[in-house]
Amino acid sequence: EVHLVESGGGLVKPGGSLRLSCAASGFTFSSYSMNWVRQAPGKGLEWVSSISSTSSYIFYADSVKGRFTISRDNAKNSLFLQVNSLRAEDTAVYYCARAPVMSATFFDYWGQGALVTVSS
């Protein structure tokens, strides 16, 4: 059974940093693209970033470009999101999602999410 479990969320001050992790199990992690999608409290879904199976292709939303970095460790079945220079508007639940296809929004499995709160 496919499982995605996010961790690393928490309360951080504006300008601070966090590293989100997503532990994958139940499938061949190295064969799939992975994504981060976030949802601010009471708001809709926002795509954040995508990374291909071999990390050859990486894309970011304009709202996070230059501040967030997506990466993966296929040997450890893990996906990461380094979030720097955090702003209040980055407060959200961050979901990792598996993508059978790169450059698409076909996300067949999602984690339960990790809450990031940016506040002084």
Next chain:
Amino acid sequence: QSVLTQPPSASGTPGQRVTISCSGSSSNIGSNTVNWYQQLPGTAPKLLIYNNDQRPSGVPERFSGSKSGTSASLAISGLQSEDEADYYCATWDDSLNGGVFGGGTKLTVL
């Protein structure tokens, strides 16, 4: 303001058929396939329709998707109380080089 436009709300009575629209442009819906997600309160989104009109295993046949030009639609027939949720359309945008979601539609079963 979302790149894809959805009505903020929709409603229907049990047994009815409801449709939710998703409007985009040539750089997103016009060029790529559309996916739909259902999000029940307090839970992660769930894939409902992929590649415009395909249902993942386990999704009831009551749910169907379609796409024409730069618009897409999700139809739910035989509405049930458990269908009350938020629904999102999503696709890739070639101009933005990224994923885009609609603003979401809150479906209420009266």
